Amino acid sequence: MKKKLQHAAIIVIAIVLIAAIPTTIEDFFMPGSQPGQSGNIEHPNKCDNCHGGYDQAVEPAFNWRGSMMSQAIRDPLFRASLAIANQDAPDSGDLCIRCHAPDGWLNGRSLPTDGSALNNNDMEGVQCDFCHKLVKPTQLGTNPFPDNTFYTSETYRSDQDYLGTLTIIPPQSGNGMYIAHSENAKRGPFSDAEAKHKTKYSPFHSESDLCATCHDVSNPAFSKAPDGTYQPNSLGEAAPSFESYNLFPIERTYSEWKMSAYNSPEGVFSAAFGGTKSYVSSCQDCHMRDVSGYGANKRGIPHRNDLPLHDMTGGNTFMPGIIAELFPGDVDHAALLVGVERARYMLQNAATMQVEVDEVNHKAHVTITNETGHKLPSGYPEGRRIWLNVSTYDINGDLLTESGHYDYDTAVLTKDTKIYEAKIGMSEAVAQAAGDGYEAGESFHFVLNNVVIKDNRIPPRGFTNANFEAIQSPPVDYTYPDGQYYDITTFDYPADTYRITAKLFYQSTSKEFIEFLRDKNVTNSAGTEMYALWESHGKCAPELMAEQTVYLGEPPAPNNDEISVDQITLDRSYTSSKGGKYVMTATVTVADNQDPSNFIAGAEVFGQFSGPTSNSVSGVTDASGKVVFTATSKRANSDWCLDISNIVYSDYTFIATPMVCENQGFAKAGSSIEDAIKVYPNPSTEYATIEVNLKASQDLIIEAYDFNGNKVETLFNGYTQYGISKLEWNTRTLPKGIYFLKIHSNKRTVTKLILIN
Template sequence: MWERVGKGSLIFMAAIILVSLFSGFAVATEATKFGEYSADDFAYESRCRQCHAIIYGEWEGTMHFNAYLDPFYLEEVKVASADTDGLVDEFCSRCHTPIGVVSGEIPPLDGSGMSDISKLGVQCDFCHVVSGSNGTGNAPFTVTPGDTKWGPFDDSKSAYHDSEYLELYTQSEYCGMCHEVIHPVNGLVIDDTYPTWKDSQYAEDNVECQDCHMTEGITEFKANPGRAGSGAPKRDHISSHDIVGGNVFIPVMFGAGNVADMAIERLQNSATLEVTTPETVATGEEVNIQAAITNSGAGHNIPTGVSEIRQIWLEVMVTDNEGKEIYSAGTLDSEGNIESAKIIYNNVLGDSDGNATDSFWLADRVLEDNRIGPKETVTEEHTFILPEDIVYPLNVETSLNYRSAPQYTIDHLFGEEMHEVPVISMNEVSSTIYDPSTPPEERTDSTPGFSIFAASMAFVLIMHMFYRK
């Protein structure tokens, strides 16, 4: 497939033009080209920090901060580059090191030609010199580095730089420049975070990406009063710049425990879990457990992003009163593989031969899309025959789990036992099944939510101890 492509840059620009035609932008500006500027045209974040210390502190350690330094990205993009003869080098780097691309410093991918400022990922003086856009998808941003900084306020004043208002900063289309990724050769939508929001009830209700990801709220807007910088006027709301998603794995690797904690909180507020179990079942009879999973808090599919490697699944464990395992599904084996899950909620991509692949750069089709859309509910059913040799009552534990990537993917890139991908419980429900002969007054109802609280507190304590260590 790749041999028939020709020059990668031409395909890349063609994809941008195609995206812009359907983006819905009334006024578009020409996307900044590779090598159009020098890294010296951009300011280091240390200058911004002098007046914007709080905002800098929010941004530091986040995935935007580590967009280029992310070791998972660095390893995976090496593989992608080798598989495509370098076609994706500029394509991927345009979002992960935008200054590096517009400064013409990357490729090569090894960073040997990059200045320090280009390694700062998505940083202050990139985001706030975005002066326009040529639509959404594949990073069609226009940047104008210099003394003017753009933002969401029309009355900003600064003694250090000029300030200009740009409506784009208040719109989801700003985020959609990078959070919509389209294959540069075959047009396959690889990351549809922005498009799924655009087609959702959230967009109809004018709930923008910034309303959830740049506020004090987790799944809805919550004002964050304060000042954008020293000497600036106090406002009813200042956008938070942590902009956290669901990645716990990478922040932990960099020691950013606060970012990991916020990601856990966001995951635990994005979905609800309702489990129905029979109150009594006799031995030899069928046990039927039904679980309903609702995407109750995300304005896009869950999971999203490079969702072919993201994993959400339901873990079910049934034990008797002596701890004997009666039934299990969705547990991890000794190598971190998911066993017997009814379904893994993610996107399954296929290559040109129709085989499933986790390498999106080799994909040209979607084989399955098992993700859960905004406000959508999916159900799964677990059944088994209750054996004779059990001790009542039975304990049913269900957990909706998430991890950023399969363990085997990380083992393949870094080597076995180098990094363990954290599994986050997004929601948990406990219930009890009794012997039919047990009098109703002796049946203790389960307490919905208590196990969630207990598990969350235990996880926070463990993570706190880990960070201190």
């Protein structure tokens, strides 16, 4: 610790001249592993050798690289916030870097605390080897898992030996007080792990307690006084207590879970989260859901149905695209894009909405139910919010009223609606101590904030006021009765209202916060740079979480954009023309109110043919409004199918329709024959490689479509031997944007390619 102070002295002199509070690195000291005590942390690229490149749907490498955990220190919003923190309280950034770049912190590169000394390995954020070194904080002589015989016999002694080397063992997980073992063995939750490297069994890695390490955050510069207020500690000294609940709360995501119904042996039923599990109980169950697959690409690796998906998905859909642009050679753009889709899925399942109408009193009651294991929203409070948008329309579709309007051009939210958020600020005494330019009340100067001004975020199942008071996360300036994990908002509507539409939006950061980072930064350009990125990337456009429309009267008939298929017929005939042909016709009759011209022919024929074949498929719209697909084959003794499960509507939506087959025994879609498809690099600039690994020799078609469903070109159409085949696609002349590759083999696959040329 003294060595750190010597290194810090140089920058403290430079910063203290503009600092609000003259803190030092001692004010932000936290126990646990200290710099130089955790050995070498290996670069994630080394982990990728075994844990990547074989199945992007389940492999750890690809999914972790698409997470914000892997981008924690690259995040320019974090960098801009870090600059303000160091400016307000010198060296406070050390605590931030501790969680966002643990490799840098553990190797003494968190000084200076602006992150300028961090190296390439540190930039990998919360990385593999760091997490798999973690040890549960436990006092010497205490076995944290006394009933687990395997841990007791295999790992307990090693953990105790390392704990004995620490000056102070943290009293609990939280606030970045991690314990990262110095040995090279990788700790994980499976006792039957087979690996080329050393392993240690660790039940800790299945516990939410591990997530608390960086998701239960307090400000150690403020301690709780007997009157319940939070007062500054003496300058130049560590906090008198490292108990999280004795310090000012910044975020309490883990503690909110701890006091929820999810923290129970049975957990809570969830159809949306959990993967292969029906009930979820831990942080990992939702944010590292169980999947079926292999954890590595080596022989002998067990297939698991409880493989944790290493995606750590939250709700950030805004930042991954910016990071991909800022660090094109250091990040996996395709992984980040997939991560955005996962985050969007999480948001769309985090809440449910119900709209009830009181037609007598002209009132609409909108109920939002929290479907997560923590507050909604949770986490870092600066600029993060959820709000209700409620609009009313007359019978002609004209807008009558709107609450919670968001202007996408200006990023201004009209605050005449329910906004779920936490607001923190400074007390009068702290504002006076900070000096000119600082005012008491609501504030984005989070390192100086010591008062919670508002917190109306929706609590999770199992909420009680007493328990949430105990974890420093009670409702503030709002009321939730015990047991309530939903909120009801009432809106008035005009008498001539015909339709009411309610929407729930999420935004990871607000215009007000971005402007604060720009305007208050006087030490570097991080705030200005973040503002420019925000402005050029849609100004963090909100994500739609839920939507419901109710009609006051009879709802209108479905419009032409709604898809349905109500009849499929099969007409097989044999033509006697030269060579002979089998003809299979599938007729799709669409609903009366639909326009058949909106359909794009998209059927295919495939099968197990007895010899050289010539087969084709065509689709037309006949005069009666039917879409008819006809397939032909030369071979009369073939087992073959006409697959119309990929009929495409004008918005490029695939219609779920069955396949019609000539032979009942044919292996239909969803059989055990699965082909592996890779497209790289993705995004692409001038060329893209399409790699297909076929499990059986077969006909193969590869087609490219633009985002609007227009066919760009057929890249391949022919018979292909089993094994790996590669095709290079020249994309140099194509406009940038999103393209879809339709790959027809024994199983139809659609994959997305992004061109950024």
